[in-house]
Amino acid sequence: MTEQHSTGTSEAAAAPPATGQAPSGQEVLTGQEVLTVDGVGVRLAGRDILTDVRFGLRRGEFAGLIGSNGAGKTTLLRVILGLLTPTAGEVRVEGRVSTRRARARAGAIGYVPQKIMLDPDMPVRARDLVGLGLDGQRFGLPMPSRVRRERVDAMLRAVGAERFADARVGNLSGGEQQRVMIAHALISGPRLLLLDEPLANLDLRSEQEVVGLLARIAREQQVAVLISAHEMNPLLPVMDRVIYLAGGRAASGPADEIIQTDVLSRLYGHHVDVLHVHGRVIVVAGRGDDPHAAPAQAETGQGW
Amino acid sequence: MRAVFEPGFFASSPVHIALVAGGAVAIVSAVIGVFTVMRGQSYAGHAFSDISVTGGSGSFLIGVSPLWGFAGASVLAAAVMDLIGIRKPRGRDLATGIVRGAGLGLAALFLHWDTTHTSASGVTVTILFGSMFTISSSIVPVIVAFSLVALGVTALLYRPLLLSTVSSDLAFARGIPVRLAGAAFLAAVAIAVSLAAMTIGAILSTALLVGPAATAQRLTSKPAWAFTWSAVIALAVTWLGVLLAYDSFYWPPGQHGWPVSFFVVTLIFLAFLAAQPVAARRARLERRGLAVSEG
Helix, strand or coil, X not given: CCCCCCCCCHHHHCCCCCCCCCHHHHCCCCCCEEXXXXXXXXXXXXXXXXXXXXXXXXXXXXXXXXXXXXXXXXXXXXXXHCCCCCCEEEEEECCECCCHHHHHHHXXXXXXXXXXXXXXXXXXXXXXXXXXXXXXXXXXXXXXXXXXXXXXXXXXXXXXXXXXXXXXXXXXXHHHHHHHHHHHHHCCCCCEEEEECCCCCCCHHHHHHHHHHHHHHHHHHCCEEEEEECCCCCCCCCCCEXXXXXXXXXXXXXXXXXXXXXXXXXXXXXXXXXXXXXXXXXXXXXXXXXXXXXXXXXXXXXXX | CCCCCXXXXXXXXXXXXXXXXXHHHHHHHHHXXXXXXXXCCHHHHHHHHHHHHHHHHHHHHHCCCHHHHHHHHHHHHHHHHHHCCCCCHHHXXXXXXXXXXXXXXXXXXXXXXXXXXXXXXXXXXXHHHCCHHHCCHHHHHHHHHHHHHHHHHHHHCHHHHHHHHHCHHHHHHCCCCHHHHHHHHHHHHHHHHHHHHHHHCCCCHHHHHHHHHHHHXXXXXXXXXXXXXXXXXXXXXXXXXXXXXXXHHHCCCCCCCCCHHHHHHHHHHHHHHHHHHHHHHHHHHHHCCCCCCCC
């Protein structure tokens, strides 16, 4: 049931995902899509990385881009950011196809890259990095102002980073750094927030905190949030939509409709089983000829 | 006062030149040095200093001020390094090393000619270790102009550079031309090194680039203060170095004075050592999660 990129209201009435009560029922439909990925294909060095990927995101929608390593998650994020030109199809942000520069200037997209390694001696505090989210692209020296300081303080509070606001970014733990990067990305008021594997290398508690924070941001600030992850379970309770990538193709829709044996088997091109174990979803490869055979390969919690 | 300032210190015109040119160069090197250290490009700075030797020794052969040789060679080296891939983390050390090796080979030839075919004795020492008291007064305005341009470029690019230093991905997402900003900055490093080559010598120039910056970034976690501290430290060690060198005319073994570059570089090292207890205390406080307020 690969969703053909509809803007209809059908998802609003969709049942909550099997694993928990999602706020997806309360999805606010503005009738406007923030992000439209329309038949995007990417071919690099003669190899198809992505084929005919389509989905749309509305304001306030919380979406997970799920797939194993090498499934094309980062490539897709790079296409959306405008760092990579797709071989086929197009990406529209707020209805417009535009260059990376233009999108950046318009401040439509906030981006959080994978964990960055920083010298702990680097004299850049959390609040400096958040401030650079406001005006980092401008020329000249920053003029300290009360308005600027108050905006930075408010943003730091909004992500729960006020405690380490004056610590060097290089000294922060993974979870703390994620919060600061999220504040950096959000302070310019984007309508779309992209995060590349924000949960990788986080301990269980930080993982839950970051997911909770992002879900709250999507809801309260009406930002469309797109998170890439190789592990979907932490996101299942809050995800309005899953975009599942496998073999360069994508299936998009409410999690309970997409994380199904038949949908994912079609996507992978061979039989996979979707197992529910203690409230967790596990996708395992089965044998095509015998769906009841023992899994040939099982990686707990991995998107295969 | 007389014990500190030997007679004639403030009346001597070489001292004036040393204080003005040395001071301007110290500030430029220190400010650009903070970005150099933060971006992990100290090795590129070293390469520029080595290549300045090539330019400086070449300039003696054709009879122009060594500044033109220093600046020309290191800016050219910056361009070549950029072309052959200094922006890729993996190719960076390789690109730097290859250019540095080629440059030093030429320097060997030029210095050989300098010492065998011209009568300029002491040229090698001047190029390698500088001599702030023998800077020609006609080149001082050029030094000051170069300093202002390098500082101006750094101030203009301050925010885009700072963001791309933290993460080039973040800078890309904000539409910053990361590659262009990096190339412009590399040129600024080349200028800073060639200016420092004029005052404390080509070989020692990176001491002024890296030392005050490394000290400053341990003293404060605020970026603006790191730049300020670095400039203050560099200016202080340079002026103190000039003073000590002037005084050293009356020190043993007598009647020759000690090289000013020796004092400057030694003071930079002492400042770094002296800052360590302060830095350690800061780090302890920061780890405890206490906000440290500073003046």
